[in-house]
Amino acid sequence: MSDPAARFVALEGVSLRYGGAAQGTLAVQGLDIAIRRGEFAAVVGPSGCGKSTLMKLVTGLAPASEGAVIVGGHEVAGPLKIVGMAFQNPTLLPWRTTLDNVLLPLEIVEPYKATFRRDREKHVARARALLATVGLAGFEGKYPWELSGGMQQRASLCRSLIHEPALLMLDEPFAALDAFTREELWAVLQALWMERRFTCILVTHDLREAVYLADTVHVMSARPGRVIETRVIDLPRPRDLDASFAPDFVEIVQGLRARIAEARAEQLRAAA
Amino acid sequence: MSPRMQGTVLPWLVVAAMFVVWEIGVTAAGLPPFVLPAPSAVFAAFAEFYGPIMGHAMHTLGTTLAGFALSVVGGVALGVAVGSSAVAYRALFPVLIGFNSIPKVAIVPVLIIWFGIGAVPAIITACLISFFPITVNVATGIATVEPELRDVLRSLGATKLDILRKVGLPRAAPYFFASLKVAITLAFVGSIISETVGSNEGVGYLMIQASSRFQIPLVFAALLVVAAMGVAMYLVFAVIERRMTFWATRGIDAAYATGG
Numbered sequence: 001m002s003d004p005a006a007r008f009v010a011l012e013g014v015s016l017r018y019g020g021a022a023q024g025t026l027a028v029q030g031l032d033i034a035i036r037r038g039e040f041a042a043v044v045g046p047s048g049c050g051k052s053t054l055m056k057l058v059t060g061l062a063p064a065s066e067g068a069v070i071v072g073g074h075e076v077a078g079p080l081k082i083v084g085m086a087f088q089n090p091t092l093l094p095w096r097t098t099l100d101n102v103l104l105p106l107e108i109v110e111p112y113k114a115t116f117r118r119d120r121e122k123h124v125a126r127a128r129a130l131l132a133t134v135g136l137a138g139f140e141g142k143y144p145w146e147l148s149g150g151m152q153q154r155a156s157l158c159r160s161l162i163h164e165p166a167l168l169m170l171d172e173p174f175a176a177l178d179a180f181t182r183e184e185l186w187a188v189l190q191a192l193w194m195e196r197r198f199t200c201i202l203v204t205h206d207l208r209e210a211v212y213l214a215d216t217v218h219v220m221s222a223r224p225g226r227v228i229e230t231r232v233i234d235l236p237r238p239r240d241l242d243a244s245f246a247p248d249f250v251e252i253v254q255g256l257r258a259r260i261a262e263a264r265a266e267q268l269r270a271a272a
Numbered sequence: 273m274s275p276r277m278q279g280t281v282l283p284w285l286v287v288a289a290m291f292v293v294w295e296i297g298v299t300a301a302g303l304p305p306f307v308l309p310a311p312s313a314v315f316a317a318f319a320e321f322y323g324p325i326m327g328h329a330m331h332t333l334g335t336t337l338a339g340f341a342l343s344v345v346g347g348v349a350l351g352v353a354v355g356s357s358a359v360a361y362r363a364l365f366p367v368l369i370g371f372n373s374i375p376k377v378a379i380v381p382v383l384i385i386w387f388g389i390g391a392v393p394a395i396i397t398a399c400l401i402s403f404f405p406i407t408v409n410v411a412t413g414i415a416t417v418e419p420e421l422r423d424v425l426r427s428l429g430a431t432k433l434d435i436l437r438k439v440g441l442p443r444a445a446p447y448f449f450a451s452l453k454v455a456i457t458l459a460f461v462g463s464i465i466s467e468t469v470g471s472n473e474g475v476g477y478l479m480i481q482a483s484s485r486f487q488i489p490l491v492f493a494a495l496l497v498v499a500a501m502g503v504a505m506y507l508v509f510a511v512i513e514r515r516m517t518f519w520a521t522r523g524i525d526a527a528y529a530t531g532g
Contacts (some may be wrong), residue, residue, distance in 0.1 A: 081428060091418050
């Protein structure tokens with residue numbers, strides 16, 4: 001409990017209500033999650049269960065109505081600065097080249113901001129290296145609209161990692177991609193994580209994706225969301241696509257699917 | 273014919289065709305020049321009064337550009353304020369709409385009382401009539417920054433100013449340059465309205481003087497000069513737009529060029 005590495009990210013009895021204390025919608029309620037430093041956690045659940053709210057809570061973009069959100073040993077009181085974020089929409093800036101898009105965080109986040117101009121050469125070299133690891137070598141000078149959706153998402157991943165954040169938050173980053181590109185990017189993300197070992201929280205509705213990538217999968221209930229099951233995935237790494245069709249992998253996915261189906265059924269009963 | 277050449281040649285053909293129809297129509301109907309002069313009469317008047325027309329036109333161009341410059345500065349400032357602050361939006365937008373609904377010709381006499389006859393009322397009118405589209409466009413560009421992108425930047429510790437500088441302003445640039453093309457033509461309308469009401473210089477003054485002496489061909493000659501100046505300034509800003517915000521059109525020009 002007191003070991004800060006074991007609870008690098010911790011939500012303790014967190015509730016968040018949107019739009020007014022009394023009549024607002026309760027997005028999450030009694031949410032408890034603990035994530036170790038360097039762990040890859042995935043959060044899955046039925047749609048509208050408050051997965052994206054979890055992202056906002058952990059990054060400090062939305063304050064909890066009740067309970068405590070702790071990141072890196074401190075209670076979160078405002079937007080965090082040790083976080084990288086990527087979303088379903090790559091949100092690259094169309095007036096910047098891919099390289100300049102990746103460099104954007106360094107122009108904003110301290111300690112890089114103060115010395116960005118002076119150290120530009122060094123940062124550019126780092127950004128090029130990062131782009132090369134996700135297979136975008138040679139595309140540094142292209143504009144985002146000259147890249148395919150998968151390439152844009154690769155660049156978006158690079159942008160979220162360039163400032164070497166301790167915590168990477170991914171909100172359905174591959175949901176808009178075709179199945180082949182998505183599976184390619186799972187491998188890319190796994191390689192990046194195995195190399196750098198940042199703490200990662202992946203919000204997704206793709207159970208295969210969650211099991212392929214994560215050390216632990218947290219299943220959320222229907223709204224108001226809370227964690228109803230935490231499943232440790234102790235499959236060996238690096239995992240590959242063939243492994244994702246092996247019986248033990250499929251069994252885990254089926255188990256999670258059943259749990260979410262239950263949560264959905266509860267939601268429907270509650271609505272009826 | 274390539275699309276590029278079409279863009280250069282077709283407008284001239286349309287103008288030429290319009291003049292031909294106009295000439296034939298006037299001749300066939302036997303209209304006297306003080307009702308509707310034929311283009312030939314208009315060109316004759318232009319040649320005859322070339323010096324005075326161009327003198328007045330340059331004056332109008334000067335007041336228009338001065339008013340336009342003021343409206344760019346003021347319009348961008350207001351647009352940034354309205355676009356980046358919900359409070360400023362709620363406070364200012366109804367007022368701006370109301371103000372923009374006022375016919376500017378109604379304000380000109382007041383301006384003349386305040387500043388006297390001359391260039392100043394024309395500059396102010398040009399500014400007042402043309403700032404609104406700039407404000408609305410800049411505000412729209414800034415206010416429509418994707419929420420996810422805002423989150424990405426805020427989670428990096430970006431201040432409001434950072435977000436404005438790195439995302440809001442560049443994002444508003446295509447809207448801004450598009451609005452300049454509208455605003456510059458409106459600025460001409462504003463300065464000429466003011467000159468027709470109270471001035472002793474400029475194209476508006478020239479047209480009022482000419483029509484009071486039934487020199488209608490001269491009125492039309494002045495109008496054509498105004499139209500030509502408007503088109504010229506529009507083209508200037510269209511070129512600037514294409515250079516500054518090529519990323520917003522994403523090479524569509526090139527795609528059409530190969531497709532045509």
